[in-house]
Amino acid sequence: MVMADSFNFELVSPERLxxxxxxxxxxxxxxxxxxxxxxxxxxTMTTVKPGVVTVKTADGKAExxxxxxxxxxxxxxxxxxxAESAVHVDELDRTxxxxxxxxxxxxxxxxxxxxxTRVEQFIAELTKLGEIVIPA
Amino acid sequence: xxxxxDLKNRIASVKATQKITKAMKMVAAAxxxxxxxxxxxxxxxxxxxxxxxxNIAQAVGADDGAPQLMTGTGKDDTHxxxxxxxxRGLCGGFNSQxxxxxxxxxxxxxxxxxxxxxxxxxxxxxxILRREYASLIIDRVDLREVKKIGFENADQIGHKVIALFEKxxxxxxxxxxxxxxxxxxxxxxxxxxxxxxAGPVAVEASDASAVYEYEPDAxxxxxxxxxxxxxxxxxxxxxxxxxxxxxAKMSAMDNATRNAGEMINKLTLNYNRQRQAQITKELIExxxxxxxx
Numbered sequence: 001m002v003m004a005d006s007f008n009f010e011l012v013s014p015e016r017l018x019x020x021x022x023x024x025x026x027x028x029x030x031x032x033x034x035x036x037x038x039x040x041x042x043x044t045m046t047t048v049k050p051g052v053v054t055v056k057t058a059d060g061k062a063e064x065x066x067x068x069x070x071x072x073x074x075x076x077x078x079x080x081x082x083a084e085s086a087v088h089v090d091e092l093d094r095t096x097x098x099x100x101x102x103x104x105x106x107x108x109x110x111x112x113x114x115x116x117t118r119v120e121q122f123i124a125e126l127t128k129l130g131e132i133v134i135p136a
Numbered sequence: 137x138x139x140x141x142d143l144k145n146r147i148a149s150v151k152a153t154q155k156i157t158k159a160m161k162m163v164a165a166a167x168x169x170x171x172x173x174x175x176x177x178x179x180x181x182x183x184x185x186x187x188x189x190x191n192i193a194q195a196v197g198a199d200d201g202a203p204q205l206m207t208g209t210g211k212d213d214t215h216x217x218x219x220x221x222x223x224r225g226l227c228g229g230f231n232s233q234x235x236x237x238x239x240x241x242x243x244x245x246x247x248x249x250x251x252x253x254x255x256x257x258x259x260x261x262x263x264i265l266r267r268e269y270a271s272l273i274i275d276r277v278d279l280r281e282v283k284k285i286g287f288e289n290a291d292q293i294g295h296k297v298i299a300l301f302e303k304x305x306x307x308x309x310x311x312x313x314x315x316x317x318x319x320x321x322x323x324x325x326x327x328x329x330x331x332x333x334a335g336p337v338a339v340e341a342s343d344a345s346a347v348y349e350y351e352p353d354a355x356x357x358x359x360x361x362x363x364x365x366x367x368x369x370x371x372x373x374x375x376x377x378x379x380x381x382x383x384a385k386m387s388a389m390d391n392a393t394r395n396a397g398e399m400i401n402k403l404t405l406n407y408n409r410q411r412q413a414q415i416t417k418e419l420i421e422x423x424x425x426x427x428x429x
Contacts, residue, residue, distance in 0.1 A: 012184060014287040014371055016177035032351050045192065046351035047360050071361060073188050080184055084364070085287065 005039035006058040008078035011065060013086045018065065022058040026079060028072050029053065037072075037079050044074040050125040052089065052132055053081065064089040066129060068100070069122070097130045140414070143407040147400060154396035160226070161389035168319065168382035174284075175316065175375040182372050185365055189332075192361065195354050203359040205298070205366070208331030209307045214251040216306035217241065218297065218329070220313040220373050221261030222381040223280045228391075230314065230322060230384035231260035237324035238312045242269060253306055257293060257374070285374050287367070294367030301330060313373035314380040320387050322380035327373070329366055 009026050011019040026037045029051025048070040055063045070083035104123055138146070193206065219238045221231045238254075238261070245252050254269060256262035256276040265273060277293055279285065297309060309330040314322040350357055 010180075010184075012181045014178055014181045014290075014368055015174070017180045030351060042349055043347060044349045044351060045188070045354075045357055047357055071188070071357070071364070073184070080188075082181060082184055082188070 007039040007076075009037075009055060010078070010080045011053065011055075011067075011083060011086060012080065013083045018083075018086055018088075019055065019063070021055075023055050024058055025056040026081075027052075027054040028081065029067070030072065037074055040076045041074050041079070043076065044072075046072050046074070048072055048081065048083070050122065050129050052129065053086075066092050068126070094130065097126065101126050101130075140407065140410055143403060143410065147403045147407065150396050150399050150403065154393055154400065157389045157392040157396060161386055161393060164382045164386040164389060168379060168386055171375065171379040171382050172316075175372075175379050178372060178375055182368050185361075185368050189361060189365055191348070192350075192354060192358055195348065195350075203355075203362055205301065205330055205362045206332050206358065209304070211307045212250070214253065214306040214308075215245050216253045216255065216297070216300065216309040216330075218255045218257060218293070218309065218311045218370070219261045219265065220311070220370075220377050221256070221258035221264075222377065223259050223278075224381075225260060226388060227381050227385035228388035230381055231258075232264060233322070234312055234314050234324045235261050235264040237326065238265065239268065241310070241312070241326060242272070255293075255296070258377075279374075285371075285378060287371050290371030290374055291367045293370050294363065297329070297366060297370075298363050306330075311369060311373055313377050316376045316379040316383065319383040322384055327369065329369060332362055332365065 006022040006024050009019065009021060009023040010017065024038065028035050028037060028046070029049055030046040031049050032046070034051075035046070048067060050068045051066075053065045053067050055065070057063065065083075065086050066089055067081070067083040068085045070081060070086070073080045073082070101123055104119060104126070217238055219234065221234050225231065242252050242254070252269075252272050254265060254273045256265060256273055257279065259278065259280060262273065262276050275296065277296075279289060282289055300306060301309070308328065311327045311329050313325060313327075315325045317323055348354075
């Protein structure tokens with residue numbers, strides 16, 4: 001098997017640094033569609049929507065994180081994902097997710113039209129995330 | 137002259153107080169460590185955020201659609217001050233230092249003929265500022281119920297500030313908090329939030345020269361990033377504040393414990409002296425009584 005080149009990937013949430021490792025491949029749920037980042041990627045900045053980030057580490061393990069929106073900074077030598085909030089998929093449970101959806105829904109009340117669409121989209125993404133991560 | 141019994145009671149009560157301050161000091165020390173860890177853990181995010189922001193701000197010129205949060209409204213009439221203090225007292229001059237810093241700033245702005253609005257985060261700052269500027273305080277955020285400050289708390293405050301800005305309630309926003317230098321030194325700091333100062337962020341040459349692709353486009357990313365940055369800055373301020381509060385509390389309680397110790401020594405000396413005096417007096421009475429026989 002030919003090993004792909006590895007690069008540094010960092011997943012940071014405002015509370016802490018979740019992951020900082022050598023990886024070969026990262027799948028990021030960017031706003032314009034999912035993208036797979038590998039070593040020597042062209043410098044890119046993109047916003048991230050709620051979804052699952054799949055990380056393939058250099059030693060062949062795969063790890064999945066649920067992120068709730070954020071921002072990715074991709075350089076040929078490394079990739080940094082600044083997540084609004086992120087948890088390891090194993091630690092995510094349905095009640096926490098539902099609570100979050102509930103909170104966002106409360107924000108919907110009395111919001112402007114443009115914001116409403118945005119929030120509704122956010123809720124849809126969260127719901128989808130729940131379906132992917134946790135089989136009902 | 138207090139009686140022997142009075143002195144005994146005094147000593148007992150000071151001892152009890154000393155026990156309390158000692159316990160509070162130890163609690164503060166434990167909390168301080170946790171607060172420092174939290175502040176440290178949050179640092180990578182805000183650093184990267186600052187670097188990314190500086191990078192992207194370079195790419196987006198002021199004229200091609202940079203959001204108002206970045207460039208400001210073009211006016212400088214109404215100032216919003218977000219004053220972050222602790223929820224509890226007994227931490228030396230920590231709260232009053234921040235409040236004084238904010239008050240000086242308010243005075244300067246008012247003297248310059250600006251309108252000032254204040255949002256108080258934390259009860260103590262509200263209590264202090266209310267005395268002089270009750271009419272200027274438009275809102276207060278209570279974090280007393282919050283055990284551990286999370287990003288959501290900061291995010292809520294950030295949303296509040298941005299909502300006010302979008303309504304055109306103010307032109308510039310400054311954040312007041314205490315920077316945690318060390319356990320004994322907390323420096324009250326003012327930081328401008330809006331318009332976002334690109335600041336003297338040192339961007340490494342290699343980063344700055346990289347030509348980025350932006351997805352969707354730079355303007356859209358920027359308008360997504362800046363509100364987030366405001367929340368991050370507030371979050372950082374809150375964490376620094378917690379660490380500072382605990383540091384200040386620790387040294388305040390350490391002083392109190394030491395003072396109590398000194399007081400106990402003094403009182404005990406007094407007590408012993410009086411007891412000895414009484415014994416001597418009784419002996420003299422017995423001896424002179426015996427001699428009289």
